[in-house]
Every structure is written in structure tokens, then in C-alpha cells.
Amino acid sequence: MSRIGKRPVPVPTGVTANIDGRVLSVKGPKGTLTLDLADEVTYAVEEGAISVQPANDTRRARAFWGMQRTLVQNLIVGVTEGFTRQLLITGVGYRANVQGKNLKLQLGYSHDVDFAIPEGITIATPDQTTVNISGIDKQQVGQVAAEIRRWRKPEPYKGKGIKYAGEFIFRKEGKKK
The missing domain is CATH 3.90.930.12 (Ribosomal protein L6)
Structure with a gap:
């Protein structure tokens, strides 16, 4: 029941x-x-x-x-009220900024990643390592956040990558001599 x-x-x-x-x-x-x-x-x-x-x-x-x-x-x-997801970018040289209808991501690849912002979604970058995604459709906001995160998932050794705000990354210990 x-x-x-x-x-x-x-x-x-x-x-x-x-x-x-x-x-x-x-x-x-x-x-x-x-x-x-x-x-x-x-x-x-x-x-x-x-x-x-x-x-x-x-x-x-x-x-x-x-x-x-x-x-x-x-x-x-x-x-x-609408819905909002916040992504945090961690890593040396990793950054994001909004240029017109695109989100430009620099994630350590040999090229910049241009993510086209879909209709009904608003993306803001208050600083270079924070991405705020907002809209009225909860499923669409979550899907856009997941697609952006997929470009560089956080890795367990240094924690570099794109993670959700409040997400805990289980850290592993490196090699030992």
C-alpha cells in the first residue's frame, strides 16, 4: 500500500x-x-x-x-519554483564558461568540449569551477547534468573530474613502495 x-x-x-x-x-x-x-x-x-x-x-x-x-x-x-542541479569541477586547468547557447568545458582533453544548451534549460557559471543547471522539468535538468558529468567522471585517486554538489567520491590510496 x-x-x-x-x-x-x-x-x-x-x-x-x-x-x-x-x-x-x-x-x-x-x-x-x-x-x-x-x-x-x-x-x-x-x-x-x-x-x-x-x-x-x-x-x-x-x-x-x-x-x-x-x-x-x-x-x-x-x-x-523550478529545479536546479549544481556541478563542481575539480582539476588543474579544468574550467567551464557559458558562451551564448553553448557551455564551453576545458577538461584536460586536446580540445575544448562544446555542449549545446537545450531549450528549456538555463546554465550559469558563477565561477570557472561551478556549473548551475536550472529548468522547470526535473527529468530534463537531471539528464543535462548527467550528460555534462559524463565528459569527465570523478576519478577515485585525486578526485579530478565533474561531480554533483554534495556527492561523496570514495578515495583510494595510491601505490605503496
Whole structure:
């Protein structure tokens, strides 16, 4: 039984939610997001909240229940506050800066890496070793952060590379004589 699925998702003032067929659309101050609804779960928009309930008593419907409620909540948070991921770059000569619609990364390769910033995503570099990725779609923000991190994952000996803020890199000891 889902405990998180039992609570309805509150819809704050200034946000509108509509269900059209099997698509939920949420419009707020930061933009509009849509979600394709699962068949195993029923949705209802009522007096300032969106409730999510399993359509039947199958194991699959119960499994989808909490996940779908969390996806609906991510839509609401995205159109009101937005999401942000922060990447930290560690290494001698490693740096990043935004140039127009591209993020230019210098990561120790023989060439600079140019990462095209997708639509709906804002990337800022407050300093050369910090990259802030923000947007209204949590999945897209996380995917962009993962693609940038993939260029140079942190290594366990010196910790050089691109890591998420707050991520712990397990350090290994080097060779011994």
C-alpha cells in the first residue's frame, strides 16, 4: 500500500491543472508542463488538489500509484519554483564558461568540449569551477547534468573530474613502495 500516494498533491494559487483524456497539463508562473497518465491509476482534480488512486487492486497498479503521484508533484513544483542541479569541477586547468547557447568545458582533453544548451534549460557559471543547471522539468535538468558529468567522471585517486554538489567520491590510496 502506498503511503505517499494517499496524500493529494496540493495545487497552489496561480497554478491551473487540467486533465484532457490521458494527459495532465499544469500551467504556472514559470511555464507549462504535461504528463502522459498511466492507465493503472486514476486521477482527479478537485478543490485545489490533484488526487491519485489505483484503478484496480493489481500489483502493477499499486506499484504505479506512488510513482505517478510523485511525477504529478514534480510538475507542480516545476511550474512554481523550478529545479536546479549544481556541478563542481575539480582539476588543474579544468574550467567551464557559458558562451551564448553553448557551455564551453576545458577538461584536460586536446580540445575544448562544446555542449549545446537545450531549450528549456538555463546554465550559469558563477565561477570557472561551478556549473548551475536550472529548468522547470526535473527529468530534463537531471539528464543535462548527467550528460555534462559524463565528459569527465570523478576519478577515485585525486578526485579530478565533474561531480554533483554534495556527492561523496570514495578515495583510494595510491601505490605503496
